[in-house]
Amino acid sequence: MLRPDPEFSTLYVVEFDQGTIKVGYASRPADRIQGHVYQAAHFRIGVLRHWVSETSTTAFLHEKALINWCAARAKEAHGKEWFTGLTFEEVKAAAIFILANDGLAPAT
Numbered sequence: 001m002l003r004p005d006p007e008f009s010t011l012y013v014v015e016f017d018q019g020t021i022k023v024g025y026a027s028r029p030a031d032r033i034q035g036h037v038y039q040a041a042h043f044r045i046g047v048l049r050h051w052v053s054e055t056s057t058t059a060f061l062h063e064k065a066l067i068n069w070c071a072a073r074a075k076e077a078h079g080k081e082w083f084t085g086l087t088f089e090e091v092k093a094a095a096i097f098i099l100a101n102d103g104l105a106p107a108t
Contacts, residue, residue, distance in 0.1 A: 009059040010052050011066060011095045015088040017046040023070060023091060024081050025063040051092045053099055065098045066091075069105040 010029045014022040014036050026032035029052045037047050053059060071077050075085025083091075097106045 008055050008057070010055055011059045011063060011099065012050060012052045013088060013091050013095055014050045015048045016040055017048050019084050020045075020078070021070070021074075021083045021086050021088060021091050022081055023063070023066050023083070023095070025059045049088060051088075051095070053095060056099060058102070059099070062095075062098045062103045065103045065105045066095050069094050069098070 009025045009027045011025050012023070012029050012033060014033060016022070022036060024032065033047070033050050033052070040047060056062075067081060070083045070086060070091060073086060073090075074083035077083055094106055098104065
């Protein structure tokens with residue numbers, strides 16, 4: 001499996017119709033999100049919406065801050081990057097904040 005190029009990557013947030021939020025980073029976010037759509041469809045789960053940051057040289061570094069932020073606030077964590085009990089809008093806002101503040105996560 002190819003790892004995203006840290007030189008040119010994006011953070012992304014995906015909301016699934018059964019309430020799960022997926023966060024991650026990718027150098028080809030459209031392909032990555034399409035992969036999530038395809039895999040989820042096997043379980044009759046759909047994607048409601050997604051958000052992708054602008055291309056950045058720091059997105060791969062800030063993914064951990066976003067994961068930690070989500071893990072501290074989620075009702076449940078499923079694996080490293082899958083969460084329930086968070087809203088799409090709050091996770092998107094946290095990702096934007098983290099990118100704008102060089103990896104510093106919002107307090108709330």
